[in-house]
Amino acid sequence: MFQKDLLKDKRILITGGGTGLGKASAKRFLDLGATVYICGRREDVLKATERELSEFGGNRIHALVCDVRDAAAVEALIAHIWEEGALDILMNNAAGNFLARTEDLSLGAFQSVIGIVLMGTLHMTLACGRRWLSEKHKAVVLNITTTYTSTGSAYVVPSAVSKAGVQALTRSLAVEWGDRGIRMNAIAPGPIKTEGAFSRLLPRPELEEAAKKKIPLGRFGTMEEFADLAAFLVSDGSGYINGEVVTMDGGEWLQGAGEFTALGRELTEQEWVMMKPKGKRS
Numbered sequence: 001m002f003q004k005d006l007l008k009d010k011r012i013l014i015t016g017g018g019t020g021l022g023k024a025s026a027k028r029f030l031d032l033g034a035t036v037y038i039c040g041r042r043e044d045v046l047k048a049t050e051r052e053l054s055e056f057g058g059n060r061i062h063a064l065v066c067d068v069r070d071a072a073a074v075e076a077l078i079a080h081i082w083e084e085g086a087l088d089i090l091m092n093n094a095a096g097n098f099l100a101r102t103e104d105l106s107l108g109a110f111q112s113v114i115g116i117v118l119m120g121t122l123h124m125t126l127a128c129g130r131r132w133l134s135e136k137h138k139a140v141v142l143n144i145t146t147t148y149t150s151t152g153s154a155y156v157v158p159s160a161v162s163k164a165g166v167q168a169l170t171r172s173l174a175v176e177w178g179d180r181g182i183r184m185n186a187i188a189p190g191p192i193k194t195e196g197a198f199s200r201l202l203p204r205p206e207l208e209e210a211a212k213k214k215i216p217l218g219r220f221g222t223m224e225e226f227a228d229l230a231a232f233l234v235s236d237g238s239g240y241i242n243g244e245v246v247t248m249d250g251g252e253w254l255q256g257a258g259e260f261t262a263l264g265r266e267l268t269e270q271e272w273v274m275m276k277p278k279g280k281r282s
C-alpha cells in the first residue's frame with residue numbers, strides 16, 4: 001500500500017505500544033523504515049514486544065517504561081529520548097476503559113481512566129510540543145479517540161469524557177500550533193478486535209455477533225487496517241490534513257444514528273411491497 005521508505009528517518013513514540021493497536025502500529029511503522037519508541041507501564045510486556053518486533057526493525061525498536069499519568073515520568077522519558085535526537089511523531093494511543101454503571105464508579109476509577117486517556121495525552125503532547133516549538137522542529141501528533149466523543153456513551157463515561165477532551169485538544173492545538181509546523185490529527189476507531197479492548201468491553205463471546213450487526217460492513221476492523229491509516233496520517237503524504245478526526249468504524253455510528261435504519265431492517269418483504277404506491281405493488 002505504501003512505498004517501503006515512507007517513514008524512513010522518522011522517529012516515532014507510541015504510548016501504550018506494547019499491545020493491541022499500538023503494537024500493530026509499531027510494526028507497520030518499522031516496516032516503513034521508522035525508528036520506533038514504545039512506552040507503557042509493564043516492563044515484561046514491553047520487552048517481549050521489543051524482542052518480537054526487532055525481527056522487523058532490528059535496533060530501530062526501543063521499549064521504555066512510563067506511566068503516562070505521571071507528568072514527571074513523562075518529562076523524564078521525553079528528555080531521555082531527546083538525548084538521542086528529537087522525535088518527529090507522537091502517537092497518543094495509551095488508553096484505559098471498562099464497562100460499568102456510572103453510579104457504581106469510585107473517584108479512583110474516574111481518575112484512573114481520565115489520568116491515562118486525557119492527562120496522559122496532555123502530558124505527552126506538552127512535553128514534546130514545547131521542545132518542537134522552541135527548536136522549530138516540524139512534527140506530527142496522532143491521537144486515538146473514539147466514535148462516541150460527540151454523542152457520549154452510557155456505561156463508559158470516564159472514557160467518553162476523556163476522549164471528548166482529547167478530541168478538543170486535537171482540534172485546538174491543530175490551529176494553535178499549525179502555523180509553527182505541528183500537525184495534529186486523530187483516528188476514531190470503531191470496534192477492532194484486541195485482547196485489551198474486547199476483554200473489557202465485550203465480556204461474552206456471543207455479544208460479538210450482536211455487535212457485528214450494528215456495523216454496515218458486517219465485521220470488525222482489523223489491526224492492519226488501523227495501522228495503515230495511522231501510517232498515512234503520520235506520514236508526509238497527509239501533509240495538508242490538520243485538525244481532522246478520521247472515523248474508521250465500517251459505518252457503525254452512522255447506522256446507529258440514522259432514524260429509520262433499525263426500522264427498515266425490521267420490515268418484511270411483504271411490508272416493503274405494501275409501502276410502494278398501489279399501482280407498483282408487485
Ligand code: COA
Nearest residue numbers: 095096097098099100105106107108109112113196197200
Ligand atoms: N469497574 C469499576 N471500577 C474499576 C474497574 C471496573 N471494571 N476496574 C478498575 N476500577 C477502579 C478500581 O477499583 C480503582 O478505583 P479505587 O482506587 O477507587 O479502588 C481504579 O479503577 C483504578 O484501578 P486499578 O486496578 O488500580 O487500575 P490501574 O489504574 O492499574 O489500571 C485500568 C487502569 C482500570 C483502566 C485498567 O483497566 C487498565 O490497565 N487498562 C488498560 C488497558 C485498557 O483498558 N485497554 C482498553 C482500551 S479500549
